[in-house]
Amino acid sequence: MATRGILLASLLLSCLIQACYGAVLFSSLKNTLQVTTSTKQGVLQAGEDRITVTWGLNQSLPAGSGSDYKTIEVKLCYAPISQKDRSWRKTEDLLTKDKTCQFKIVERPYNNSLQTLDSIIEKDVPTAKYFVRAYAFNADGDEVAYGQSTNDEKTTNLFDVRGISGRHVSLDIASVCFSAFSVLSLFFFFFMEKRRGKTTQHK
Template identity: 50%
Template sequence: MCLTFIAYNSPNLSMDFQGFVVSYLVFSCFAASCYGVTLSSLQKTLKVTVSSPIGHFLKAGEDGITIKWEYNQTFPAGTDTNYKTVKLKLCYGWPSQIDRPWRKTVDNLKKDKTCQHMIAARPYIPSNNSVVWTIEREVPSANFFVRAYVFDGQGVEVGYGQNTDASKHSDLFTIQAITGRHASIDAASVCFSVFSLFSLAVFFYIEKGKATPSQQR
């Protein structure tokens, strides 16, 4: 969303000049909405860390991670004046993006496919932020990192931070997806099979008992 501030009815501005300004601002807003925000245009104003009590090898649907983030104090005071919301996302590390165009990194955030899994959204606070997130069952097997995007009041990205380097190689953690089979399911299958065999044996025994008297007549 674009905000424009012009003195449209000011007697100091000619109608032609006012029309030019309006056209320019409308075009600028249209271009911005079409092209979107790029990651390279954002300042890395947040520090993000990720930890887990069991290390860097985690299971979807079972294990969790603790994410902490804060404003990077090396930036000038007031840089975060218009920060309103922080969104945490689970993102694919470079090793898990190779030969996978559906996870491709694109500088334009509207087209980027690096961060496809939402973790949490929180109001912006400069420090003492943390969240414990249990990995969702739908997360696939891959190498991941966490990126935090910060948004202004208009919902536009104005900064970010992540727990890895720019090449998305360092400090990654591995998630193992759910295979679809569980011990409880396997046990239930075995019990059902045994019950079926037992029922079949009882059925044949009963039928055999009915057939014996008729053969003796």
């Protein structure tokens, strides 16, 4: 009986550990990173335009801050206005379920100095309004801190991206050419059949 009790306790403990593993809440993270972005004026085109991101530890923090940071991950995130009525972009406090930041810009080992990256906006980024957020991870791979290019309400320093619609001028031209070729081919075969019929009648 004692052995069975130990096994049950071990199983329960294991389940609790699995339930807690990766259960990091965004509200528990420290806002210790500074993140700024720079883009051209106007709407950015996915697959063409670029964004410059700068991130680093807030220099006003005490010495030794960030000593447990091992990795930095910078992501493109949906602004609230582009999340409305879109459950697949919904913000959740539990980071494993959060869908705010779905597009990774870069992942690098943590460095105390300011880091800057000039990156093209990927082709799979859809039309929406965005900001940039950086996460700091510890040695266990858990998020422990963050910083973002907007305010807490996520209403400032936003930028617009226009996604690729899937239609291209070259495809439209090819479609027109193919249609024209099909029509010409139809007339050609019709003409050849008619001519062959006349030849048969003369024989």
